[in-house]
Amino acid sequence: QTNKDLAHKVVKQLSESNITPEIVIEPTCGKGNFIIASLTCFTSIKKLFGIEIYKPYVWETKFNILDFYLSNPNQTKPQITIYHSSIFDFDFKNISKKIPHENLLIIGNPPWVTNSKLGSLNSSNLPQKSNFKNQNGLDAMTGKGNFDIAEYITLMLFDSFQSHNGHLALLVKNSVIKNIVFDQKEKQYRIGRIEKYCIDSKKEFNVSVEASLLLCQLNEKPHFDCAEFDFYEKSKKLAFGWLNSKFVSNIQDYDETKHIDGLCPFEWRQGIKHDCANVMELERINGQFINKLSEEITLEEDLIYGFLKSSDLKNTVIKTTRKQVIVTQTKVGQETSYIQHLYPATYNYLKANISSFQARKSSIYNGKPMFSIFGIGEYSFKPYKVAISGLYKTYHFTLVLPQKDKPVMLDDTCYFIGFDKIEFAVYAIILLNYSKTEEFLKSITFSDAKRVFTKDLLMRLDLLNISKIISQKEIEEQIMYLNDKYGLSINLSQWDSFINEMTPKKEKQLTIFG
Numbered sequence: 001q002t003n004k005d006l007a008h009k010v011v012k013q014l015s016e017s018n019i020t021p022e023i024v025i026e027p028t029c030g031k032g033n034f035i036i037a038s039l040t041c042f043t044s045i046k047k048l049f050g051i052e053i054y055k056p057y058v059w060e061t062k063f064n065i066l067d068f069y070l071s072n073p074n075q076t077k078p079q080i081t082i083y084h085s086s087i088f089d090f091d092f093k094n095i096s097k098k099i100p101h102e103n104l105l106i107i108g109n110p111p112w113v114t115n116s117k118l119g120s121l122n123s124s125n126l127p128q129k130s131n132f133k134n135q136n137g138l139d140a141m142t143g144k145g146n147f148d149i150a151e152y153i154t155l156m157l158f159d160s161f162q163s164h165n166g167h168l169a170l171l172v173k174n175s176v177i178k179n180i181v182f183d184q185k186e187k188q189y190r191i192g193r194i195e196k197y198c199i200d201s202k203k204e205f206n207v208s209v210e211a212s213l214l215l216c217q218l219n220e221k222p223h224f225d226c227a228e229f230d231f232y233e234k235s236k237k238l239a240f241g242w243l244n245s246k247f248v249s250n251i252q253d254y255d256e257t258k259h260i261d262g263l264c265p266f267e268w269r270q271g272i273k274h275d276c277a278n279v280m281e282l283e284r285i286n287g288q289f290i291n292k293l294s295e296e297i298t299l300e301e302d303l304i305y306g307f308l309k310s311s312d313l314k315n316t317v318i319k320t321t322r323k324q325v326i327v328t329q330t331k332v333g334q335e336t337s338y339i340q341h342l343y344p345a346t347y348n349y350l351k352a353n354i355s356s357f358q359a360r361k362s363s364i365y366n367g368k369p370m371f372s373i374f375g376i377g378e379y380s381f382k383p384y385k386v387a388i389s390g391l392y393k394t395y396h397f398t399l400v401l402p403q404k405d406k407p408v409m410l411d412d413t414c415y416f417i418g419f420d421k422i423e424f425a426v427y428a429i430i431l432l433n434y435s436k437t438e439e440f441l442k443s444i445t446f447s448d449a450k451r452v453f454t455k456d457l458l459m460r461l462d463l464l465n466i467s468k469i470i471s472q473k474e475i476e477e478q479i480m481y482l483n484d485k486y487g488l489s490i491n492l493s494q495w496d497s498f499i500n501e502m503t504p505k506k507e508k509q510l511t512i513f514g
Contacts, residue, residue, distance in 0.1 A: 001030050002109045002171060004037070006204050010169065010213060011037040013197070013231075014105070019167055020044040021105035025095065027051050027087055027153060028110050032061030035080075036068050038107065045078040046102065051090050058084045087153060092160035104166030104218065106157055110150040112173050112209060151176040154214070155187075162190040166218045171199070174210040174448045181226045181241045192220025194241075197231035210448035225251060240446075250443045257440035259469070262462030265502035266417040266428070268455045270390075271308075271410030272325065273374040275360045279353040280373075281307060282324040289324065300343040303327055306403035310389035310413040313398045316429070317486040318408070325409050326350070328371040330381070336369045375412050382418025383407050384425035386432060388458070390415055390451040395441050397432040399425055399482075413451075415458055423494035424501070430478045431466045464502040 002010075011034070022045060024038045029050035038045065052058050061082055069075060083090065087110075150172040157168060168191070177196050184191070197213040205211075213231060216223075225241030239251045246261055248254040254261075274280045278292040282304070289297045289304070307325035308318065326346065328336050340347040350357075350371050357371055365372055385400040391413050400408050400416070410416055419425040431437065444460065445452050479490050 002033050003204065004033050006171075006199070007033040007037040008040065009231075010034070010107070010171070011041045013213075013234075014107075014167070014169055014215075015041045019105060020103065021166060022046045022102040023099050023104045023166070024048045025050075025092075025104070025106045025161075026108045027090075027092075027106065027157065028053075028108055029061055029082065030054075030057050030109075032057075032064045032082075034107050034109070035061060036064055038105070039065070039068060039075065039078075040072075042105075043076045044103075045076065047099070048078050048080045049095060050080075050082040051085055051087055052082065053084070053086045055084055058082055087156075092157065096160045096164065099164070101165075104161060104164045106161060106166070106168040107170070109171040110153040112207070112211065113149050148173060148176050148179075151179055154180060155189075158187075158189045158191065161218055163219055167215065168218060169213060169215045171211060172214050174198075174212055174446070175450065177212060177214050177226065178240070178446055178449070180214070181224070182247055184222060184224050185242050185247075188222045190219055190222060191216040192223040193217040194223050194226040196226050196228045198228065198237070199231045246444075248444045249446050253439065254443035257436055257443060260437060260440040260462055260465055261444070261460050262465055264417075264459045264461045265463055265504075266419075267379070268415050268417055268458040269377075269379050270375050270455060271412050271414045271416065272327070272376055272380070273364075273412035274325070275362055275365075276353075276356050279350070279356050280326050282326070283322065284324060297349055299326070299346045299349060303339070303343055303346055305406055306408040307411065308387070308400065308408060308414065309411045310391045313387055313389045313392075313414065315398060316396070316433070317399045317401065317482065317488075319401050319403070319486075321403060321408055325411075327373070327376065327380075327409060329369075329373055329376050331377050332374055333368060333372070336371050339371070379418050380409060381407050382420060384419045384422050385410070385416040386419075386425055386429045387414050387416035388432075388453055389413060390453045393447045393452055395438045395445075397429050399429045415453060415455060421494060422488070423490055424498050426479065426482060426488065426490045427475075427495065427498045428463060430475055430482075431463050431470065432461065433478075434466060434470050434474070436469060437461065437466055464499070467499060467502070 021042055024035070024042070024045055026034050026049070029035055029052045032050065035048060035050055038048065050061060052061065065080060069077065150170070154168070154170060154172065154176065161168075174196070181194060194216045197215065199212055201207050201209050201211045225239055225243075227239045228237045229235060230237060240249045241247065241251065243251050243254060246254070246258070282289045282291055282297070289299055291297060303326050304324050305327050306321035307323040308321055309323070312318070312322065328339065328350070339350070354370070364374055383402045385408065386397055387400050387410055388397050400410070402408065417428065419428070444457060475492070479492070482488050483490055
């Protein structure tokens with residue numbers, strides 16, 4: 001529930017921005033704090049609609065309205081209707097038809113929860129099951145098909161009211177605002193002057209979620225960017241959104257490093273997904289393997305690889321790992337029956353824990369061989385990797401070296417590019433840790449995102465263009481630093497081959513015939 005003080009501050013800000021609604025709609029009104037704040041501040045209201053699924057809150061809202069007018073008998077009395085209904089069953093378009101010309105304000109605080117979370121709570125108040133974002137099959141199964149209920153509700157409201165004169169002002173998570181602005185390029189809702197006012201969620205709601213007031217004007221030519229402000233100070237922080245065909249987190253800073261934005265010549269990959277950490281992840285203590293259940297296990301070495309998680313990617317170069325992982329396949333879908341014949345101890349261990357594999361909830365494992373993993377392929381076995389955590393707000397890349405002549409694996413919270421030559425990996429990490437690269441990444445990443453880095457974002461790093469702006473002196477200094485600190489013996493003898501590897505074929509042909 002939105003506390004009364006915050007509700008009044010939001011409404012007061014709207015009033016100071018010369019918003020004077022004739023119609024107010026609160027789509028998830030709860031106890032009615034936004035309704036009371038609107039009645040207090042806006043004397044222009046003719047009709048007010050509130051929708052709430054929880055019956056006791058419906059009555060509490062009505063009593064709060066009665067109490068408000070008993071205390072303020074001279075206050076303007078609009079026509080007020082409070083509906084007991086699920087927002088997902090409510091016919092907003094029916095209201096839309098009845099108020100074609102009046103100035104509208106949609107205000108409120110829809111639930112900060114995802115559809116899958118509501119499902120796990122056995123809530124019946126869910127939108128009709130659908131692939132809301134039209135994700136492809138694998139993306140939908142691995143979580144991208146999950147969506148925020150507040151985002152779904154906001155888009156429902158746009159569908160019904162985007163052609164009405166007025167405003168929408170909703171308290172939502174920052175990720176919802178980012179998604180709405182991102183999708184605006186395709187959806188082209190008639191919304192403009194999109195603004196985001198950052199609130200202190202810990203102070204206002206005692207939750208550790210980044211959230212803001214989303215404010216936009218309806219019935220406007222579609223806008224594709226959003227100005228960001230501090231809700232309390234009203235000071236402008238930055239603007240994010242679409243700049244031509246690129247989606248960026250800081251439009252001004254991006255403009256200074258946009259020449260880096262292109263296509264990475266190497267494909268970024270995600271690490272291994274197994275969803276069975278208690279069984280698959282091990283530590284080696286006094287020569288023995290210990291799993292997360294503190295069980296001591298004897299296994300063959302062949303399927304055991306060094307393993308890194310996001311929290312391990314702190315140093316510039318990693319030579320050893322604290323964890324190991326069992327790698328059951330060399331490519332997705334590979335039959336795992338070979339394990340029984342070649343590695344009986346490993347097979348017996350896995351078989352003894354078959355219930356843990358069967359308990360994995362993700363549908364990606366359905367119909368797959370026993371002990372299947374994902375995020376595995378030829379790329380996983382490249383000896384030299386350059387990696388970054390997808391979760392942490394760091395802009396530093398790590399060089400991962402082989403361990404005991406075997407490639408090190410990463411988990412699915414990490415992203416990496418792999419190389420057969422250590423020189424190529426070192427050159428790549430120098431380009432990726434270059435100060436201009438960091439500036440560019442900060443201008444396109446959202447620090448409050450669940451994953452700060454994604455494959456799509458990392459694929460925008462045009463290493464060939466970065467190689468054209470970094471000085472040779474900088475490269476030589478970084479090579480010397482890495483050699484001295486980590487005992488490497490790298491030089492620039494492979495640099496031309498590295499550049500040639502990154503140069504598109506068409507460009508190479510032009511050079512030949514030029």
